[in-house]
Amino acid sequence: MLDLSKLSRQIYNMTFEFGQQLEELQDKCHEAYRLFEGFDRDPEEWLSKIDSHDSHFFVAFPEESISTVHSLPASVLPYSIFATDGSQIELDTHEVALCYVINIGLVAIHYDGKTDPYLDSIPKLFYRDDEIYEYSGGEKTLISGTKLSEVRSSMEAEKLCKLILEERQDGVPSVGLVDGTLVSWDRAASAKKDIGAFTAPLFEEAFDVSKKFRTPIGGYISGSRTSLVINTLRAKLCNRPVMDCSKCTRDEPCRRIEGIRDTILFKDLLNKGQRSTVFYGGINTLDREDWPEHRIGFFYVNTGEEIARIEAPDYVLENDGLLDLLHFVAYDQANKGMGYPISLQEAHHLAVVRGPERETFYRLVANTLIDAGLPSRVTNKKLRKVTRLF
Amino acid sequence: MIGEIIESRTSEFIVETVEYDFKLPYGSFIRTVDDNRIIYGIVAGMSTTSIDNNVRAKAFFKSLDELKLEQPQIFSLLRTEAYCIVLGHSEGGIFKPYYPPNHPTLHLQVEFADDKEIIEVTESFTYLLKTISCKDADGEELTAAALRKAASLRENRRQYLVEAGRELFKILDYDTQKLKSIMERVDVI
Numbered sequence: 232m233l234d235l236s237k238l239s240r241q242i243y244n245m246t247f248e249f250g251q252q253l254e255e256l257q258d259k260c261h262e263a264y265r266l267f268e269g270f271d272r273d274p275e276e277w278l279s280k281i282d283s284h285d286s287h288f289f290v291a292f293p294e295e296s297i298s299t300v301h302s303l304p305a306s307v308l309p310y311s312i313f314a315t316d317g318s319q320i321e322l323d324t325h326e327v328a329l330c331y332v333i334n335i336g337l338v339a340i341h342y343d344g345k346t347d348p349y350l351d352s353i354p355k356l357f358y359r360d361d362e363i364y365e366y367s368g369g370e371k372t373l374i375s376g377t378k379l380s381e382v383r384s385s386m387e388a389e390k391l392c393k394l395i396l397e398e399r400q401d402g403v404p405s406v407g408l409v410d411g412t413l414v415s416w417d418r419a420a421s422a423k424k425d426i427g428a429f430t431a432p433l434f435e436e437a438f439d440v441s442k443k444f445r446t447p448i449g450g451y452i453s454g455s456r457t458s459l460v461i462n463t464l465r466a467k468l469c470n471r472p473v474m475d476c477s478k479c480t481r482d483e484p485c486r487r488i489e490g491i492r493d494t495i496l497f498k499d500l501l502n503k504g505q506r507s508t509v510f511y512g513g514i515n516t517l518d519r520e521d522w523p524e525h526r527i528g529f530f531y532v533n534t535g536e537e538i539a540r541i542e543a544p545d546y547v548l549e550n551d552g553l554l555d556l557l558h559f560v561a562y563d564q565a566n567k568g569m570g571y572p573i574s575l576q577e578a579h580h581l582a583v584v585r586g587p588e589r590e591t592f593y594r595l596v597a598n599t600l601i602d603a604g605l606p607s608r609v610t611n612k613k614l615r616k617v618t619r620l621f
Numbered sequence: 622m623i624g625e626i627i628e629s630r631t632s633e634f635i636v637e638t639v640e641y642d643f644k645l646p647y648g649s650f651i652r653t654v655d656d657n658r659i660i661y662g663i664v665a666g667m668s669t670t671s672i673d674n675n676v677r678a679k680a681f682f683k684s685l686d687e688l689k690l691e692q693p694q695i696f697s698l699l700r701t702e703a704y705c706i707v708l709g710h711s712e713g714g715i716f717k718p719y720y721p722p723n724h725p726t727l728h729l730q731v732e733f734a735d736d737k738e739i740i741e742v743t744e745s746f747t748y749l750l751k752t753i754s755c756k757d758a759d760g761e762e763l764t765a766a767a768l769r770k771a772a773s774l775r776e777n778r779r780q781y782l783v784e785a786g787r788e789l790f791k792i793l794d795y796d797t798q799k800l801k802s803i804m805e806r807v808d809v810i
Contacts, residue, residue: 340694348694567691577694580673 256491263488263496266464271296280466282516283473290466291459291510291529294548303504303562304555309343311405312564313394313446314574317383318582320589322363322373325613327597330358331374333383335390336581338574339398349398352581353390357382381415385433392437395446405446406560407437410575413450413542414527429513430523431544438525438544447557450542451564453571455531457540459512460493493531494538501533506541506558509548532558534565622730624703626653631724633757634662634705636731641669641699648766650734650742651705653725658712660725661734661742662705663751663767665758669701706755706763708748711741718747736774743771746788753792761799764789765806773809782807 270277274297281290293299320332332354339349357363364371365378374382391407399405413431431438434448441448466474468485479485497507511528525544532539541561547553564572584592600607623645628635634653638645645651645664652661671678678699681688688695710721734742742748748771752764768785775781786804793799 338694342690342693344690344693346693348697350694350697573692573694577698 256495259488259491260495263461263464263491264499266467266488267297267496269467270464271298277463277466278515280469280474281463284475286477287466287474288462288476289459289512290463290515291512292463292515293460293508293510294528295508297460297508298500299508300501301506301508301558303506304559306563307404307556307559308563309341309403310556310560311339311341311398311400311403312408312560312572312574313391313398313405314338314408314410314572314578315387315390315394316410316575316578316582317387318579318584319379319383320584320592321379323613324373325610326593327600327607327609328358329363330356330596331363331379332356332584332592333386334582334584335383335386336578336583337390337394338578338581339394340574340577341398341400341403343400343403346400349394350577350581355386381433384409384415388434388437391448392440395437395440395444399444399446404556404560405444406557407441407446407448408561408564408572408575409448409450410579411450411452413448413544429511429527430525431527434544435525438546442546445553447543447547447553449547449557449561451561451572451575452540452542453537455494455538455540456492458489458492460496460510461488461491464488494540497531497533497538501531501538503533503535504562506530506532509554511545530558532561534562534570536565536570539565623651623733624731626725626727626729626731627702629725629727631720632707633665633755634707634725636703636705638701638703641696641701644669644701645703645733648763648770650708650739650767650770651703651731652734652738653729653731655721655723655726655729658710658721660710660721661708661716661738663708663748663763664703665706665752665755665763666704667701668704669699672698672700704757706751706758708742708751716741716744718742718745739770740774743767743774746785749785749789750792753789761803762806765803768803768807769809772807778809782809 278292281287315335315337317333317335319334322329322331334352334354337349337351337353341348363374365374387409391409395405395407413434414429415432437448440446465485465488468483468487470484471479501507507530509528509530511526513526522545525546527542527544528548529540529542530548532541539561541557543554543557547557561572564574567573568576597607622639623643624636624638626634627637636645636651644667647664647667649664650661651664652659654660678695681692683691707720707725709716709718711717748767749764752767753760755763768782771785772778772781782804786800789803790797790800
């Protein structure tokens with residue numbers, strides 16, 4: 232049991248410190264805006280600094296001037312929206328069987344006033360050795376959370392592909408949305424060398440289908456915490472001859488604006504419905520022909536409730552028609568959902584596995600094992616957690 | 622098929638209708654075929670709720686047409702249920718005005734009873750005891766609805782209602798006020 236009376240003092244202290252941080256944040260924001268204006272006047276100073284060394288933090292480069300604002304495109308209604316979201320019953324070593332379930336919620340909504348929406352969820356059970364173990368350096372370990380997220384993302388991509396193929400209507404504009412980032416981020420990767428960190432290998436097949444049918448796919452990130460644009464601006468504050476962040480200490484001048492999120496920067500810049508210019512993370516000096524296939528970029532959009540980050544592959548971001556379609560639909564979906572895309576909300580509700588459902592799942596597994604004459608026993612720890620001794 | 626049984630007890634069962642906007646008229650007679658037995662019931666209440674029992678539908682303050690255009694998915698998240706009272710069952714073509722030995726099987730399909738069946742079910746007045754004493758609905762209202770339907774199928778409606786009224790008077794323990802209150806709602810003559 233949680234003794235809240237013992238926590239209340241700690242909560243009070245936390246709140247006090249948050250209040251102090253808020254004041255510091257204001258100062259940081261002023262500094263960021265100053266840099267922001269400077270970048271637009273002469274970005275060369277920033278770019279050459281960033282290019283001076285390989286080991287710097289992740290940055291993102293704008294396709295136009297950094298303060299460019301694009302208005303909400305004209306309505307494309309009626310359109311169709313396809314969305315998927317995943318959830319899981321995690322692997323539990325104390326349960327009757329070593330397995331996990333990934334449940335994908337599928338949503339297709341057509342705003343034509345006549346076609347019924349398609350709402351479904353598709354669960355998949357994973358139990359084979361190669362599904363629940365990872366092998367690295369000869370070591371066999373249980374699947375990690377990161378790997379599990381990858382499996383879930385690839386299922387989301389696969390089902391999104393299915394929705395585009397089966398639910399798309401000829402002549403009706405359509406968009407595919409997933410919850411969260413498209414890229415498989417590798418924080419340890421070098422921002423300059425590993426351009427692969429800014430691609431979405433799990434979505435390759437979905438991108439092919441999306442390109443063929445002109446249905447842009449986007450990752451909708453609510454409450455984005457990334458600071459890629461802020462990081463770019465920080466380069467100006469670097470007082471070293473080359474920007475090698477691996478050698479820096481905590482007191483470097485560029486830390487003055489550390490901790491601000493990109494969304495704070497764009498909150499003042501973007502009015503409701505407007506989007507920022509397109510940004511690409513990683514190397515800015517790469518020629519277009521040297522780009523990896525389906526490089527992922529992003530833009531920020533003011534939905535009226537928040538600044539959302541929308542990630543999309545290059546073929547969408549470089550095509551005005553597809554970009555406008557994604558911009559409008561992302562905004563319209565967030566409005567229909569009163570702050571967050573309605574299609575992703577429904578996909579989430581279809582995917583989510585509630586506590587009682589998890590219990591029922593394990594009861595079903597146990598009963599099936601017993602029926603087959605196989606051992607079915609939870610660990611002593613699990614047993615004692617659910618049946619307390621009095 | 623108009624619905625499917627999703628909850629079943631000896632004296633009552635719940636039917637989910639085929640579409641969220643398919644409403645069974647209050648007091649309508651329904652039937653379900655359970656193996657070699659036909660079980661008859663009467664709709665004692667209807668409700669439309671969200672499919673997620675924990676969450677209530679949200680008000681959008683827009684017209685239904687606007688909602689169908691702007692939020693078409695919400696209509697897939699609603700369901701309509703009918704609360705039904707068991708009136709009796711029929712075996713080998715003979716109606717028995719008492720509960721079947723087994724309560725209806727779950728997931729059975731439900732249909733409206735046809736006029737001939739309703740006449741058979743309401744031939745004896747035992748059903749009035751079931752409707753008046755149902756526990757989770759308004760017994761007087763349900764009895765009036767059942768009488769309206771039963772009488773409307775008779776050639777001599779007045780005669781049927783007079784006889785039903787006599788029987789009801791006894792069931793109500795000679796409470797004239799209650800009888801009057803019910804019969805005032807039977808406006809089919």
